[in-house]
Structure formats: C-alpha cells, structure tokens
Amino acid sequence: MEKLLETKITEIRKQIQEWKRQGLKVGLVPTMGALHEGHLSLIKKSVETCDKTVVSIFVNPTQFGPSEDLDKYPRTLEADLKLCEEVGVDLVFAPSTAEMYGEGNMLSNDFLTYVVPPFFYVDKLCAKSRLGHFDGVCTVVAKLFNIIQPDYAFFGQKDAQQLVIIKKMVSDLNMPLEIISCPIVRDENGLALSSRNKYLSPKANEEALVLNKILTNIKLCYNKGVNDVRSLTETAYGFLNEHHELEYLEFVDKDTLEAKSVADGNTMVLIAVKIDNVRLIDNCFMM
Ligand code: AMP
Secondary structure, eight states: OOOOOOOOOHHHHHHHHHHHHOOOOEEEEEOOSSOOHHHHHHHHHHHHSEEEOOOEOOOOOOOSSSTTTTTTSSSOHHHHHHHHHHHTOOOEEOEEEHHHHOOOOOTTTTOOOOOOOHHHHHTHHHHSSSHHHHHHHHHHHHHHHHHOOSEEEEETTTTTHHHHHHHHHHHTTTTTSEEEEEEOOOOSSOBBBOOOGGGGOOHHHTTTTTTHHHHHHHHHHHHOOOOOOOHHHHHTTTTOTTTTEEEEEEEEEETTTOOOOOOOOOOOEEEEEEEETTEEEEEEEOO
16 A cells, blocks of 8 residues: 555645546545544545545644634544544645644734635624634635645535535635535434544533534424524523533525525524533534
C-alpha cells in the first residue's frame, strides 16, 4: 500500500496529480479528526462512490472563537489513521497549522484572505453565537478543495447550516466538484454522534437525549397535522429542564435557511442546546 499519512501540501498534490493522470475520481472527506461512526459513514460513502478517497484531519483554528474549545478539542491521530486504514481510505491529509496557513500563522483577516458566506446565511442559527465561525469553515474548505481538487466532497447533514453554506459557496464560486450530503448517524439512544460528546459526563449524556426527543416529537405533531411553527415550538418546552440551556430551535427552508412560520415538506428544524457547558446541535426534516 502507498503511504497513508501525508502532512505536506506539495507531496499530496503530486499524489493527486498522478491519480488524475490515471483518470481516477477523487473523493474528499474533510474532518477535524477524533473520528467516530458519523465520520466513517461519510468515508464509506466516498470509498463506495470514488476510485480514491482522501480524508483530511485538521483542527482548523480559524473556525474557533476566542472562548471556544480549540485547545482541548480531542486529537486522536493514531486511532484515526487505524480507522481510515480499516475502511479503505487511500490518503489521510493531516497538515500542521503552519502548513495550512503559513509560518507565523497570521490568522486574522488583516493578513489572510477569507471566503465569507453571504450575510443572509450567517445572521441566524449557529452563526449567531459563533461569530466568524463560517468564515473559518468556508476558508479552510475552499483551501482543501484547492489543494486536493476532489471530484466529490462528502459532508454530514449533522452540521446542517454548514452543509447549506458550503453548497452555496460551491455554487456561487463555480467550484468544479459535487457536494454529497450524508444522513445523521446516531447512537442506540438517538443521540447524534459528535466528537464533542466526549466532553459529556454520563449524566449529561442522558440529558443530551433531549435534542432528539424534541425533534422526534415535533415530527410526530407535524405528521398529525400541526404545521403552525409557534405551536410546534411550544411542544419543545415540556422536554426542557434546568440542565438544558436552549440556544435556538428554528424552522427554516432546508435549502435557503429562510425562516418559516408554517412548516411544510421543505422545512428543516434545527436545535442547539448547551448541557454542562457542552454545546450540542441536531436537526431533522419535516417529511
Ligand atoms: P467534524 O470533524 O466535526 O468537522 O465533522 C466532519 C464531517 O463529519 C462533517 O461533514 C460533519 O457533518 C460530519 N459528521 C459529524 N458527525 C456526524 C454524524 N453524527 N452523522 C453524520 N455526519 C457527521
């Protein structure tokens, strides 16, 4: 087998160019590592769909706010490499911050060109409490697309706002690749898998089930004929207790993120709750 781990942009480019010369289709799965079954579902989809699969592992500093968990974000490269090898990944790109952003790491927008998503997509949902987050996401994803030049890139529905924004960026900037969205993977109790679940105590883990409970109940009510968003929102309150800090519960158009007052087949419901200071997100479609 060829070398699995690559940390240098010039080296990875050589490998990709060789694959392109051979006419092979390349899939990219961007991640921040600490891989779990959610990530693996994207990776498996890429391995199935493409001739070659590249997984990037990079905890991207430009998408973390000053008071967020950049330093304590789980980093498990050895285990990640093992998982990647097991599911047939061809190349793992795990650059240092200096490799991605240059020596000196001039990460402020005084010194770095950023890709900034449109205001309409970032005046809501996660972007409200995570100022500049999606500038960092779009910038690093655009850089990864330029470095790897994939034919397909795989993203999880788990990060629904991110997925909509990346699709918009690809369309607006005529990026020559296709974005494939993959469904949310949950544990046996319905909790959406996330690298941040590692921060949860056993008690908080139980409390975290509230996100999926609220979404499931909203869907149930919708399927019984309730489509007024105010009434659907009210059904959530009965599930919340003093351990849950509800950040948002919003009903939006699944493609444009426009707020809805009446739910229909194009509606996506998104929720963010803080439990023991761990911020969790989840979402579902109304269908
Ligand atoms: P992250 O490492 O958190 O940046 O996530 C990398 C990719 O994996 C993103 O496209 C996420 O949406 C996706 N992902 C994370 N958790 C899940 C999950 N539970 N189900 C499906 N996709 C996921």
